[in-house]
Amino acid sequence: MNRTLRNTQYAILLILILAALLAIPVAAQGTNPPTDDDVNAVAKQLYCPVCENTPLDVCPTQACAQWRDLIRLKLSQGESEAEIKQYFVDNDGASVLKEPPREGLNWLAYIIPPLAILAGAAFLFGAFRRMKKPALAASAQSPEVDASADEYVSRLEAEVKKQR
Amino acid sequence: MLAQFGYGILVVTFVVALYSVTAAVFGYFNKSASLVESARRSMLLTFPLLSVAALSLIILLVQGDFGVQFVYEVTSKSMPTYLKVTAWWGGQAGSLLFWSWLMSAFASLATLRKWDRDREFLPWVIVVANVTLAFFVALNIFFENPFARLYQTFDGNIAAYTFAPANSMPFAPADGRGLNPLLRHPGMVIHPPMLYLGFVAYVVPFAFAIAAxxxxxxxxxxxRITRRWSLWAWLFLSFGLVLGGRWAYDVLGWGGYWGWDPVEIAAFMPWLTGTAFLHSVMIQEKRGMLKQWNMILIILTYALVIFGTFLTRSGVLSSVHAFAQSAIGPSFFIFIGFTFxxxxxxxxYRWADLKAEAEMKSMLSREALFLLNNLLFMSVLVVCFWGVIFPLISELATGQKVTVGPPFYERANSPLFAALMLLMGIAPLSAWGHSTVATLGRAIWKPGVFAVGITLLAYATYTHNVIALIGFFLVALVILVTLYEFWRGARARQKTQGESFFAALARLTGRNRRRYGGYFIHISMMLMAVGILGIELFQKETQGTVQAGGTMELHGYTLVYKDIAQWDDFASGVNYTRAVVQVYKGDQLLTELHPRTDYYYESQQNMTIPGVRSTIADDVYVLLVDWEPASAIGATFKVYVNPLVNWLWVGSLLFLMGVIIAAWPEEEREPSAVRAKQNAHQTSAAD
Known part of the structure; x- marks a missing residue:
């Protein structure tokens, strides 16, 4: 029984070694030079550090072409998207990112609009209620008004009847 | 000499505008009709004066008097005459003069109307229009003189001066720098005038509001007086935005039309308040409500018009420090603050006089839904305004520059736009005064069922993308509801008047131009929304380097790079590099495209002109990114497939038609009588 178990263990080990050997060419394929599309996928998430409001993937300047080459180099060295973005932030500042980093004062960028919109919605709701109030107030008073009006109308009708 | 003459005319215009303001104020308080009339005539004088100043500048531009700094900066000998003329608004100083000229034209048009019923407004309309005009003319006189000449002092320095400095000689370069190549596109020739027309036209409703x-x-x-002004202003502003988008698509070479750039947003913000205003004034006209709110909206629109010009002209967007160093930035800031x-x-002061005449009866009434629409427009405004100014706040507070780009705006605004579309589908079916879930449900269920059917069809044949399906449902709902409204109206007319369906449809539209023009606009907006959904959600792109005869594949298309050619056009100072690319679908040759790169020697600037195959289904958009002159390696192309994008342009043409219908003059009815009649029937049928 023990012998069978040991054989099974050897078989698994052999399979694992074979799998590892087979995986080498696949891993080698993964180190193929990055394509233009790979580079652009990263560059698209960054702004040109020099030109205003121009995404790095479409910026036509020579400087940007060199930055794209740098991205290509870093991708070929196995750096991740996040690492490459961080490299650009460290070198050129947070303005290369398409949004302010979620830290410190920058949180205001994300918090203020929803707060303002909620405040606007609350104000609108309040305005609706206020705009309805005159009607409610009027309807609350209406029984008296209506009663007197009814009394007046009935007296008037009685007068008209008498005249007839 | 002509430059000094032009500058002199600007100074005279400034004095006339100030006189006009003073005469109008004194005329009003002293009840002097003759002083007010004098103010009016002075105001009318500003237009011919500024036309003479503008003509002087145009002559200098066309003649190529490079001794004038502005002419040197925006023209060159090789530019065609029409571009030399349009270079007028191709630089800061000239564009400010252009603003003033348009402003004086609009203000003059406003003062030429019949004032019999509204005589008391006249002096204050003059005051507002001429204060604005005087401010812009002052910018030209004191900070950005388009007529400033270049002088060389004896120490060798060359600089621009309005008046010749001591110990200096006039300096005239042999040729100018030439207009920025990006501004030579027909879209950019028309785009700024359209935006400026929209901007200055909004000054007129604001002037009347202040007068009131x-x-x-x-x-x-x-x-009621400014209803048409607001519509035309809105039309120009909208069309300016669309043209800007088309220009970006054709010239900027990134396969898109809108990048949430602060300059774009600067023009978009007054459009948002202007659109809210267009809807909101209807509530005041129909129900005598939201008077205070309409005032707020028009004040905001005017402030944003000036703010938009400030953002693009002061340098504040590149850096707060550039703003501080800019000559006109602080002046703009003070003017915005003063007017606001x-x-x-x-x-x-008038808050109490602007109380509503009627009460809100139902949360589903037309006016309540319009108010909700206003909230949504204001929410988009908040997002845009905050997105534009946050980088400035961050730089001021922490010294750190940050960018607020497309992901921020798209994430925040997409649900707001979707809600606006939903409202566009529901509001036309609701009644003024009172609506219930039951009445709305009865009206909407038929178009709603069809819209669901169309969405299911889209699911089965086009996409499983949930956001796209929601978008398509909303588009279908709005279009069907609007067409249903046309159909209901025409059928009712057909029955009562015995007309044919199409005659009934034409007369129905002709007799309710604002309403049915508005419906046209809704439909056109939805077509534009289809284009936006298409390009935003389904755009495909690839980039690669191929040798001659090599191919690239994208989204079912095969592109074959055939050839490349390069030549100089010495007359225009441009070097052209043009590739020939064939587009196939399967084995079928669809077309041959010629993406090219134009290099302008004067400005040492490249322009990337795409080769585009456009159909209603999609655009194949090819850019020549790079190439090897020796053709050893080949050429690099960036290819986009932009599904449905042409719906955006088709929709914008229909939009133009809708606004023309809505703004077409019709007989004016007595407001109080109309409202009295409407108030009597307000709780009954839908309008």
Whole structure:
């Protein structure tokens, strides 16, 4: 029984070694030079550090072409998207990112609009209620008004009847 | 000599504008009709004066008098004459003069109307229009003189001066720098005038609003007078935005039309308040409500018009420090502050007089839904405004520059736009005064069922993308509801008048131009929404380097790079590099495209002109990114497939038609009589 178990263990080990050997060419394929599309996928998430409001993937300047080459180099060295973005932030500042980093004062960028919109919605709701109030107030008073009006109308009708 | 003459005319215009303001104020308080008339005539004089100044500048531009700094900066000998003329608004100083010229034209047009019923508004309309005009002319006179000449001092320095400095000689370069190549596209030739027309046209409704506040005539007369002005202003502004988008698509070479750039947003913000205003004034006209809110909206629109010009002209967007160093930035800041505080002060003073005449009866009434629409427009405004100014706040507070780009705006605004579309589908079916879930449900279920059917069809044949399906459902709902409204109206007319269906449809539209023009606009907006959904959600792109005869594949298309050629056009100072690319679908040759790169020697600037195959289904958009002159390696192309993008342009043409229908003059009815009649029937049928 023990012998069978040991054989099974050897078989698994052999399979694992074979799998590892087979995986080498696949891993080698993964180190193929990055394509233009790979580079652009990263560059698209960054702004040109020099030109205003121009995404790095479409910026036509020579400087940007060199930055794209740098991205290509870093991708070929196995750096991740996040690492490459961080490299650009460290070198050129947070303005290369398409949004302010979620830290410190920058949180205001994300918090203020929803707060303002909620405040606007609350104000609108309040305005609706206020705009309805005159009607409610009027309807609350209406029984008296209506009663007197009814009394007046009935007296008037009685007068008209008498005249007839 | 002509430059000095032009500058002199600017100074005279400034003095005339100030006189006009003074005469109007004194005329009003002293009840002197002759002084007010004098102010009016002075105002009318500003247009011919500024036309002469503008003509002087155009002559200098066309003649190529490079001794004038502005001419040197925006023209060159090789530019065609029409571009030399349009270079007028191709630089800061000239564009400010262009602003003033348009402003004086609009203000003059406004003062030429019949004033019999509204005589008390006249002096204050003159004051507002001429204060604005005087400010812009002053910018030209004191900071950005388009007529400033270049002088060389004896120490060798060359600089521009309005008046010759001591010990200096006039300096005239042999040729100019030439207009920025990006601004030579027909779209960019028309785009700024359209935007500026929109901007200055909004000054007129604002002027009437202020006149109403000052005089205390707080009924809806000012709104009725300026209704068409607001629509035309909105049309110009909208068309300016669309043209800007088309220009970006054709010239900027990134396969898109809108990048949430602060300059774009600067023009978009007054459009948002202007659109809210267009809807909101209807509530005041129909129900005598939201008078205070309409004042706030028009004050905001005016402030944003000036703010937009400030953002693009002061350098504040590149850096707060550039703003501080800019000559006109602080002046703009003070002017915005002055006009805003004065307007708000007047509004507070008249707040009690602007109370609503009727109450809100139902949360589903037309006016309630319009108010909700206003909230959504204001929410988009908040997102845009905050997105534009946050980088400035961050730089001021922490010294750190940050960018607020497309992901921020798209994430925040997409649900707001979707909600606006939903409202566009529901509001036309609701009644003024009172609506219930039951009445709305009865009206909407038929178009709603069809819209669901169309969405299912889209699911089965086009996409499983949930956001796209929601978008398509909303588009279908709005279009079907609007067509249903046309159909209901025409059928009713057909029955009562015995007309044919199409005659009934034409007369129905002709007799309710604003309403049915508005419906046209809704449909056109939805077509534009299809284009936006297409390009935003389904755009495909690839980039690669191929040798001659090599191919690239994208989204079912095969592109074959055939050839490349390069040549100089010495007359225009441009070097062209043009590739020939064939586009196949399967084995079928669809077309041959010629993406090219134009290199302008004067400005040492490249322009990437795409080769585009356009159909209603999609655009194949090819850019020549790079190439090897020796053709050893080949050429690099960036290819986009932009599904449905042409719906955006088709929709914008229909939009133009809708606004023309809505703004076409019709007989004016007495407001009080109309409203009295409407108030009597307000709780009954839908309008």
């Amino acid at each position: 506040l000052v005089t205390g005539r707080t009924d809806d007369r000012w709104i 505080v004065t307007s708000v002060g007047l509004l507070i």
